[in-house]
Amino acid sequence: MGLADALARHLAGMGLSVPKAVGKRLVAYAELAWTGNERARLTGAVSLEELVTKHLVDCATLWLLRGVRWDRWIDVGSGAGLPGMVLALGAGDGRGALLEATAKKAAFLRSAVAAMGLEDRVEVVQERAEDWGRGGGRERYAVAVARAVAPARVLAEYLLPLVEVGGRAVMMKGPRAGDELAEAHAAMEVLGAEVEDVVAVSLPEGEGERRLVVLRKTRPTEAAYPRRPGVPAKRPL
Numbered sequence: 001m002g003l004a005d006a007l008a009r010h011l012a013g014m015g016l017s018v019p020k021a022v023g024k025r026l027v028a029y030a031e032l033a034w035t036g037n038e039r040a041r042l043t044g045a046v047s048l049e050e051l052v053t054k055h056l057v058d059c060a061t062l063w064l065l066r067g068v069r070w071d072r073w074i075d076v077g078s079g080a081g082l083p084g085m086v087l088a089l090g091a092g093d094g095r096g097a098l099l100e101a102t103a104k105k106a107a108f109l110r111s112a113v114a115a116m117g118l119e120d121r122v123e124v125v126q127e128r129a130e131d132w133g134r135g136g137g138r139e140r141y142a143v144a145v146a147r148a149v150a151p152a153r154v155l156a157e158y159l160l161p162l163v164e165v166g167g168r169a170v171m172m173k174g175p176r177a178g179d180e181l182a183e184a185h186a187a188m189e190v191l192g193a194e195v196e197d198v199v200a201v202s203l204p205e206g207e208g209e210r211r212l213v214v215l216r217k218t219r220p221t222e223a224a225y226p227r228r229p230g231v232p233a234k235r236p237l
C-alpha cells in the first residue's frame, strides 16, 4: 500500500477524509521533511511512514475542531512545519504563518513553502514567539496553534498575545492536558483567556490519546506581555 493510501486509511479511522490530490500533496510535503531531516534534525519521526501515519494524522485532528476557522492562523514553534503545513495543505485556502526560532528549521520551512507553491498564502517568520508577540505579530491572528512546544502555562504567554480579542489559542496536548490546564489558571487570568473546549481524540490504530485545548481570548493583552525571550519558560505565570 502506498503512503497516500495509508494516510487515507488512518484519517478514515477518525472519520476524516481528504481529496486524493490533497493526500498526495501531504505525502509530498512529508517526503521533503524526511529528506530535510538528514540536514537539520527536523522531526522526532523515526521513518517516513511514521511521519505520515502518526505525525501528519495527529496534526489532522485539528480539522475535527468545528468552531475554529483556519483562515488567519499562526503555528508557533513549527519545527518541520507541524501542524502548520498540514493546515496549509488540507484546510482550505486560508492564510497562515509558520513561526520558528531556529535558523536551519526556518530555512527548511521557506524551501518547503516554495516547493509546495504556498508562497502567496503562507509566511515563514524566523523569530522567537516572545519577540513576534511584542512586534509584528501582536494581536494579528484569528488562531494561534502549537504542538510539542511548551507546557500550557508557558504556551499561553507565547500564543495569546498573537491572537486578536475573540480569537483562539489551540494547544495540541496529550492525556495530561487537564493537569497542565490547572497549572495554567493564573496565566489565563493574567493574559485574559477562558477555556472554550477540550476535545478528546483517540488516534487510529492505537497511536494514543490526544487533547485539543481551545482557549478564547477575552481582552487585549497588557503591554507587559509577553515578557522577554526565555522569561516565560524560566518563570511561568
Ligand SMILES: C[S@@+](CC[C@H](N)C(=O)[O-])C[C@H]1O[C@@H](n2cnc3c(N)ncnc32)[C@H](O)[C@@H]1O
Residues within 6 Å of the ligand: 043, 044, 076, 077, 078, 079, 080, 081, 082, 083, 099, 100, 101, 102, 105, 127, 128, 129, 130, 146, 147, 148, 149, 158
Ligand atoms: C519539539 S519541536 C516541535 C515542532 C513541531 N511543532 C512538531 O510538532 O513537530 C519545538 C519547536 O519549537 C521551537 N520553539 C521553541 N520555543 C520557541 C519560541 N519561544 N519561539 C519560537 N520557536 C520556538 C523550537 O525551535 C522547535 O523547533
